[in-house]
Amino acid sequence: MTTNGNHKQERAGVTRPRRLLLCLDGVPFDMVRESRERGLFEGWNAPSHLLSPFPTMTNIALSTMLRATAPLGYESLYFDRTSREIRGGIGKYIGRRTPDKLPSSYMDELDYQEPLPFEFLVYVAPEAVWRADMRRFDEQFRAAPQRRDYFAFLKGTDGLLHIRGAEPLRRALESLDKLLNEIRAWCGAETEIMLFSDHGMTIGEIRRVHLQTHLRRCGYEITDRLNGAKGRRAVAIPAFGLIGYAALFCDEENTVKLAEDLTELEGVDFSIYRDRASAIIVKGAKGSARVHRREEDGRISYRYEQMTNDPLQLAEIVRGLSDEGLLDNEGYASAENWFARTATHIYPDALANLYNALYTERVHHRADLLISLKDGYYYGSSFFAHIVSLKATHGNALRASSTAFMMSTHRTLPEFVRADEAQPLLKG
Ligand SMILES: [Zn+2]
Known part of the structure; x- marks a missing residue:
């Protein structure tokens, strides 16, 4: 089974509803469960525990969950086993997002991701990046063809948790819930919305x-x-x-x-x-x-x-x-x-x-x-x-970092899903 654009066009709206797939970087399962207890994401089906692979990092998780090519290393600074030396680093964040800066083929499947400088700024000014990112996503999603699936990745949530902690993320989820309610009203029941995250987070002093x-x-x-x-x-x-x-x-x-x-x-x-x-x-x-x-x-x-x-x-x-x-x-x-x-x-x-x-x-x-x-x-x-x-981080093999989530407006998903079994649920 392929996940290219053609495949996307064939299935969306034909054998199943068209799908808006939205990945929220670093949002742990427990915070989604808590936000539902506070009345957010009303009318959605219960969230699944999506188990993130170790080390619990974005590129590793998303390439596994989407069955895409493996990134070169664990992070953009990595050890090259062939030349036996450390390579890469911060240069990835400078200039335009050229193909050599794409860590995995899952990035080709994204219809929306933050502009490249945000990838770094999100750890300096996470609130501003989150607001700008959500607005840009909303505009671009509404301007996209409405008969095709749409896949967006929002990184601001990871920055908010790392730098500011749980409370600002709670507020961010409230504003996201509001935006998604507007989008649901605008798209109608023909569009399924799927929210998921790549990894969890351990919140507390580090x-x-x-x-x-x-x-x-x-x-x-x-x-x-x-x-x-x-x-x-x-x-x-x-x-x-x-x-x-x-x-x-x-x-x-x-x-x-x-x-x-x-x-x-x-x-x-x-x-x-x-x-x-x-x-x-x-x-x-x-x-x-x-x-x-x-x-x-x-x-x-x-x-x-x-x-x-x-x-x-x-x-x-x-x-x-x-x-x-x-x-x-x-x-x-x-x-x-x-x-x-x-x-x-x-x-x-x-x-x-x-x-x-x-x-x-x-x-x-x-x-x-x-x-x-x-x-x-x-x-x-x-x-x-x-x-x-x-204020928080992730990366280890413990439960808080390893437990991401997946939740749909239309489908009841299994209670527990391994990262390498997520692809058919997300894209199938
Ligand atoms: Zn992170």
């Missing part, structure tokens, strides 16, 4: 993790370029947005020791890295575990092997699966059973989510080791840290 300082103390060299010199404990760690994860690149022989050294650092929840060809290791202060994946006749199953203690807090779930006879004699349970039992866990759908973070192409240049920070901590550029103070 401190910096002293990742580079800690690793230097442990004897590592922090570098922009890995040249493969033997005996050198070099690590590249792109530092960009002020975000709850970090991607580390190093020579393979250093990974195990690196994960061990990271367990002592305040703010680190756990690290993950590849173990041989079909497993990952999860290692943190709370212990270590191996996650195995198996595929037989197209059926996928996972096994959680506790090595020391229970870093993902899944022991009780494993007991439950065992009691119900859902574990085979090697300790594997089906991906569906894990999903059904862990969709609201503090690490939602952890086994599939973390395994796929290292084995599938969520980004083109995958890290050797990924850190998921505890809620309340970030890693990122010290330049950005000087110009903004954070």
